[in-house]
Amino acid sequence: MNGIHLISASAGSGKTHRLVDELERAITRPDDPVRPEAIIATTFTVKAAAELRERVRSRLLELGHVE
Numbered sequence: 001m002n003g004i005h006l007i008s009a010s011a012g013s014g015k016t017h018r019l020v021d022e023l024e025r026a027i028t029r030p031d032d033p034v035r036p037e038a039i040i041a042t043t044f045t046v047k048a049a050a051e052l053r054e055r056v057r058s059r060l061l062e063l064g065h066v067e
Contacts, residue, residue: 005022007019007022016048016051016052016055019052019056020052020055020056020059023039023041023056024056024059024060024063026039027039027056027060028060028065
């Protein structure tokens with residue numbers, strides 16, 4: 001995941017699910033993983049940002065990435 005990636009779609013189309021997948025892959029890749037604190041994701045609301053953060057955190061914990 002190098003550079004800037006833009007995901008734009010209508011409500012209910014799976015943007016958050018896609019972002020969670022992309023972020024999980026970037027953070028857990030064995031070669032040159034991305035540091036979570038180096039990721040910037042923009043949402044339209046604080047609630048959406050919290051939802052995205054929690055979904056990524058939950059996914060990582062489910063996969064055993066507790067660090």
